[in-house]
Each structure stands twice: as C-alpha cells, then as structure tokens.
Amino acid sequence: MPPGGRRAELASGGAILLEARELHAYYGTSHVLHGVDFAVREGESVGLMGRNGMGKTTLIRSMLGLVPPRSGTVRVRGYDVRGWPTFRITREGIAYVPEGRGIFPNLTVLENLRMAARPAPDGRCDWTCERVLETFPRLAERLGHGGAQLSGGEQQMLTIGRALATNPSLLILDEATEGLAPLIAKEIWRIVREIRESGIATVIVDKNYAHVTAITDRNVVLVKGQGAHECDGAAARANPASLASLLGV
C-alpha cells in the first residue's frame, strides 16, 4: 500500500511537529515514563503501541501538558512548551481524541462541534462544521440530539469530527475503536485513513495493532515507560512477529 504524493513527501522530510525528549512523568507516586523520546513530523502517521500500563496515554497526556512532566522537554513546532497550559499547546494545531471520547453530554451534536471549531494557527480553515457533517452524515441527522443520546459509534464520530473542526496539523487518536461493533470500527478506520491521506499527521493508539500498522508510516513500541522498539510501517507489515513479542499478543 504505497502512500501517495505530498503526504509521503511530508512524512519523510517534513518538519517536526511534536517532539518529546528524555521525558519522565509520574502518575501520582508511580513513575510511568522513564525517559521517552518521541517525535511526529508533518503529515506523518505514527503508531504508538505497547501493552496496557506501558505509558502510552501518559506520554500523550504529558506532551499536551495534562500531566506535567517531571523532567525532559516537549517541543511543538520547535517551541519549548514546558509550563504552557494545555489550550496553548493544542492551539498550535494539535487535536486529541481521548480514550472515553470526552463528548459533552449536555451539549447537542451541533454545539459540540461549534464550541470547538476554529481555524488553524495559519488561518487555514479546510474543516468547517459543514464539511465535518458531510464526512459524518450520521451526525448530520442528529444535530439537535444531546451528546448523551448518541450510540458509541456516533459519539466516536462526533469526537473525531470535533477534533477536525479545530483544523489540526496533528490528530492524536487514543483507542478510537475500543468498544465499537466491528462494522462501526471499520467505518472509523476508513475515516482515519482518509484523514491521513489528506495530509494531517496522526498518532494512533489502538489495541488492534494489525489495523494500526496497515496505516502508519512508523511504529513506536513502549515497554515499561521507555521506547523499546521502533520500525517503519512497511517492516511492521512484512514481519508482524517482530511486534507481536513486544506486545504480548
């Protein structure tokens, strides 16, 4: 599956969008990240893998300032963002779809989209609320429904749509297909592929690692809070056994 044109060019030679160096982070008293290095370039798709409790979500959350790292640096487009509040970091063009989705149940579908919608830092506005609704026609049928009235699949479409409405350069998906019926999960993967082809960089965390490696340019495996293994997408696809041992599957 050769990735096409401008996206592939960006993925190999693009500027670094988000970068963590020697990151140490704690969750309460437990030391979760032990000096992780991680980077995503413009247009690149990176699979972030590892068994439960290996620090994938903590790595994401500490890069976004949600869990302040104890030491190490995080850079966004070259800026050292240590100490920045989360909203300033994400305003640099990062969208995060968290595990559990984070839909506002007391807002309607349209309000969930409208409260988040904004142009990219450079003023680009490819993703309007209208385009999001064209991409997710099921949401268009439920504009006035409260977030709590949606099915799991619809909620997931809404979080992804809401993330796109912020016109990100990087979309981070944490367990986006968890708990979804296979048919719905397939639909989500189709959309993720579409997003990736449009040139938006992606970081994908998902238990179904075969689906991840089918899409990504590069994969990073975390073991006990450290980057243990890194391989490009083609290698992972050619030799799935190399990942299987690290992931315990």
Place this chain on the structure above:
Amino acid sequence: MSVFAIQLLNALQYGLLLFLVASGLTLIFGIMGIINLAHGSFYMIGAYMAFALSTLTGSLAVAMVLGVALSVVLGLFLEWALFSHLYRRDHLEQVLLTYGLILIFEELRSLAVGNDVHGVPVPSAFGGSIALGDTMTYPVYRLVMSVVCLAIAAGMYLLIQRTRLGMMIRAGASNREMVGVLGVNVNLVFRLVFALGVALAAFAGMLAAPVSSVYPGMGQQVLIICFVVVVIGGIGSVWGALAASLLIGLADTFGKVFFPDYAGIAVYLLMAAILLWRPEGLFRRA
C-alpha cells in the same frame, strides 16, 4: 381582586430579584464547584455602591452603570487572586475563605460608610404610581424592576444557550479538561462566569436599594434565601433557579398575607416539600 393582583406583582418582583442573585450563585456552585458564602456580600456591596455613587453623581442610573463596571472588575480580581486557587480544594476550605470574605467586606463597609441605615431615592422618572382597579395603586419603580430582571433573564438565556461562550461554559461544567484540550482557555471562561455572577448580585443590590433601603448585614439575609433557591432549583441549573425564585417569591409573599404568624417558615416548608419530592431539586444540572 386588585389586592391579589398587587400581591402577585410583589411576589413576581421579589422572585425575579432573588433570581438575579441566585443565578450567579448556582452558576459558580454548579459550574465551578465553589460554595461561595460571600455571594450575599456582593449584593450588599451593590446596594452600598448604589447609595454612595448616586449620592456622588446625583443619578441612580449613572451609579448603576459605574457600579456594574466596578463589580465586574471586583469579580475578575477576586477570581484571579483567591477563587482560582480553590477549584481543587475541598468544600471546607472554600467555606472558610468565603466566610472570611464576608467578615472582611462587612468591616470594610463599616469603615467606609458606617453602620447607619441609608435610603436611596427612587429615580424621579419612575417615582409615580399606576392605578390598579379603582382604589389601588402600584409603584412604577417596582414594575420597572421586574421588567429589567426579566430582560436580564432573557439575556442570560441567549448568552448560555445561543452563544459560543455559553456553549463553552456548559461544556466546562461537564468536562473541564476536555474544553482545554479543544484549545479553549477555560480558566478565562470561568473567570468571566465568576465576574458575571458578582455583577448580577451587585446589580440586584443596586436595583433593590430604593425599595429595601441599605443596611448592614443585608447580604447575609439574601445569601440564605439564595441557597434555598439553589437547592430547590437544582445545583447548577439557571432555569431551576428561575423557577425556584418565583416559587419562593409566591410562598413568601402569600405566606405573609394569609398566615402572617408563620410567614417566616413558609419558604422552608416549601423547600422541605420539594426536596422530599425531588431530592435533586426541580431541574437537574444544566
């Protein structure tokens, strides 16, 4: 008949005024999770600003404009200096700080304007009365108060339900972290909500000053009844606060008419009855 009409208007006016104070209290409590005992003090500060500034400028309208601006500044300052540090603390610490603020505000009031009771004249434009039936009249200023309160309630509806800021406020009430992830400065949103609550309470005090006079401790009386409103209406629900304020206005006013000896407990009987029926309050959290 017209006696009934007058009492109904009184109930409405009292209920709507209560709503202005209680809506800020319920927003700050429900959205930001802060029990603000000092909220009644903002009502008191508003009333004293109406007195001091109208004496100074000779116009209650000018005093109100200045007073609202000053109370917004006060609200922004207090949120920045004190309340923003309370979000992650437990309720006991919030109660201690805000109770301390009541004492400080009362002392400052005492130092600045003394402990006398003051009157604020009704603006001459609204000084008259209109006839109700053949024998009764009703003061125009009280009608104006009700109309102004209704306009503010409508404005709040539009702000909270129809604007992006309102969507951010409601989203922040349900998942504060996610609002930040979406690139919204949620601290700033909360600071604005707090300042709005302070301004509403102070404005209610200014509006009430000509009819209730201005006296020490007036904030505490309002505070207690406002907590009753918040509990009856459902914590965090602005529409619950509106419904509860009107119910309390009716219970209090008609309690005084029909059972003058027991009027003091009418409101609390109403609260007990509603909580037995709906322990969460009339409206669940918005």
